[in-house]
Amino acid sequence: xxxxxxRYFQFVAMYRNFSKAAEHFYIGQPAxxxxxxxxxxxxxxxxxxRDTRNVSLTDAGTVLYEQCGLLLRHFExxxxxxxxxxxxxxxxLTIATVAHxxxxxxxxxxxxxxxxxxxxxxxxxxxxxxxxxxIAHGVYDVAITLEFAVPENDMIAIxxxxxxxxxAVMRDDxxxxxxxxxxxxxxxxxxxIIPHHTAPPxxxxxxxxxxxxxxxxxxxxxxxxxxxxxxxxxxIIPACIAKSSFxxxxxxxxxxxxxxxxxxxxxxxxxxxxxxxxxxxxxxIHK
Numbered sequence: 228x229x230x231x232x233x234r235y236f237q238f239v240a241m242y243r244n245f246s247k248a249a250e251h252f253y254i255g256q257p258a259x260x261x262x263x264x265x266x267x268x269x270x271x272x273x274x275x276x277r278d279t280r281n282v283s284l285t286d287a288g289t290v291l292y293e294q295c296g297l298l299l300r301h302f303e304x305x306x307x308x309x310x311x312x313x314x315x316x317x318x319x320l321t322i323a324t325v326a327h328x329x330x331x332x333x334x335x336x337x338x339x340x341x342x343x344x345x346x347x348x349x350x351x352x353x354x355x356x357x358x359x360x361x362i363a364h365g366v367y368d369v370a371i372t373l374e375f376a377v378p379e380n381d382m383i384a385i386x387x388x389x390x391x392x393x394x395a396v397m398r399d400d401x402x403x404x405x406x407x408x409x410x411x412x413x414x415x416x417x418x419x420i421i422p423h424h425t426a427p428p429x430x431x432x433x434x435x436x437x438x439x440x441x442x443x444x445x446x447x448x449x450x451x452x453x454x455x456x457x458x459x460x461x462x463i464i465p466a467c468i469a470k471s472s473f474x475x476x477x478x479x480x481x482x483x484x485x486x487x488x489x490x491x492x493x494x495x496x497x498x499x500x501x502x503x504x505x506x507x508x509x510x511x512i513h514k
Contacts, residue, residue, distance in 0.1 A: 232266040240292040315503030322350040324371040327468040374491040384498045393488045394480040397461045409481040418460030420451045
């Protein structure tokens with residue numbers, strides 16, 4: 228059913244007069260009559276009884292007129308929803324991250340939710356290893372992760388959200404738990420507890436400095452920090468994670484002076500994802 232034909236019908240039914248309805252729309256009466264005739268043909272019913280003086284509604288016309296306002300409002304609502312999807316002000320955005328990494332950029336996610344309240348924004352905590360694949364396979368629209376954990380993949384684009392540094396985390400009774408930056412040479416003297424998904428540049432340099440660094444590989448950051456808390460060694464994790472999630476009363480962290488300690492927190496997404504809600508999210512970065 229053509230929306231304009233429905234409007235023409237509404238005004239003819241309201242005025243009970245073709246001429247007045249035609250004047251309202253600034254069109255000729257013959258053109259308006261053709262529109263109504265086409266509508267009757269499309270619906271398979273007669274809507275008006277016409278004679279030389281009067282125009283009256285048939286039973287079918289009365290039913291349509293009673294529902295006409297509702298139909299037009301629904302059409303307008305659907306059009307508004309369609310227009311909103313074009314601008315990304317409604318729709319969906321799915322975000323994947325690891326809880327400890329996501330906590331590093333809550334302002335960005337909250338700003339998106341506030342700016343686009345009608346978008347169904349979903350954020351999930353998934354295994355760190357699965358973040359790149361979740362984007363490559365289109366499971367999520369965007370993932371928030373660490374720069375050095377993103378594999379080379381032509382399908383994945385990267386946009387920097389912020390910057391952070393790796394820190395060495397240890398118990399406060401460790402002989403190296405001072406306020407001074409820690410050197411790589413000092414790290415070589417201690418058992419290192421590294422989450423298996425993390426391969427920070429500092430670790431690669433340590434392996435170059437010594438043939439067999441004492442590295443324990445554990446499933447995740449929480450396990451690494453549990454072992455640190457038990458005094459079993461030192462871990463290397465992002466400062467944002469150490470400060471936001473694992474700073475217990477017995478835990479200390481030390482900065483690295485080395486440039487290899489710096490890295491970016493990034494948003495990754497498929498290069499062929501042209502969804503407007505994703506574009507709007509990316510546009511908010513650094514605003």
